[in-house]
Amino acid sequence: MKILFKFLIITAIVSLLLSCGGKEAVKKEEFDPVVYLKKADELVSKKEYEEARKLLLEIKNRESAKEYAPLAQLKIADSYLKEDEPELAITEYRRFIELYPESTYAPYAQYSIGMAYFRQIEGPERGAGTAQKALNEFLKLEKMYPRHPYGDILPLRIQKCRNIIAEGELIIGKFYHKKGSYTAAIGRFEGIVKNYPDFKNLDETLYLLVDSYKNLNMLDKAKQYLKLLKEKFPDSQFAKKAEGFRFQ
Structure with a gap:
């Protein structure tokens, strides 16, 4: 009986110690969003993206103060x-x-939304649509957050998008022009003149407009764009080339 009593005492003490140890372990593994963020960064640096996102999602779900939840989402x-x-x-x-x-x-x-599209731009032949999406997002940034910190780089991004979109339109217009579909070509060229007046190849666009209207025998329109071409780009090769046009 004494032996049984001693055994029960020892068992109770061991259980108590284990219980305390368990609580200690739980305390050591308590949720700490800062630690989780650091671990997530480490996993991302190792390209273990899915595991990193599991930790970040846990921060979003468990952090009661929501102090770190926005950063986790980002x-x-x-x-x-x-x-x-x-x-x-x-x-x-x-x-x-x-x-x-x-x-x-x-x-x-x-x-970052704008840049996600921007990095997918492949060139004017296939990238004009993506450039338009990037441009829309960059313009949205200017509208929503006018005090954004991207004042130095954003205008360059916007200009590149605009040039690619305009260049895509020019390629399509030249295709129509080559086929003799001058009305369709004019639609593209005039869209460039109206929407992208800072386009780097605007002189070529104006020249093609002159030629398209001339071929349609719409001489007043042809002369109008020839005048604009000479005024804006007097030293351009296209202005000099246009000097050979004869209107009757």
């Missing part, structure tokens, strides 16, 4: 961009702006 979007998944990144950046439109990180999220 890092989820960033992780998709680094994983070369631009469409998924765009979705997550949009979600960030919807959830935290007044956040100091919101301009970064909007700029």
Whole structure:
């Protein structure tokens, strides 16, 4: 009986110690969003994107103060961009702006949407549509967050998008012009003159407009664009080439 009693005492003590140890372990593994963010960054640097996102999602779901939840959402979007998944990144950046439109990180999220499209531009032949999407997002950034910190680089991004879109229109217009579909060509060329007056190949566009109207025997229009070509680009090779036009 004494032996049994001693055994029960020892068992109770061991159980108590184990219980205390368990609580200690739980305390050591308590949720810490800062630690989770650091671990997520480490996983991203190792290209373990899915595991990183699991930690970031846990921050969003568990952090009661919601102090780090916005940053976790932003890092989820960033992780998709680094994983070369631009469409998924765009979705997550949009979600960030919807959830935290007044956040100091919101301009970064909007700029990143534009850049996700911008990096997909392949050239004027196939990239004009993507350039238009990038341009729309960059203009949205200017409208929504006029005090954004991208004042030096954003105008260059916008100009490149505009040039690519205009160049795409010029390629299509030249295709119609070569086929003799002058009315269709004029639609493209005049769209460039109206919407992209700073286009780098505007002199060529004006020359082709003169030629298109001349071929349609719409001489007043042809003369109008010839005058504009000579005024804006007097030293251009296309202005000199246009001197050979004869209007009767």
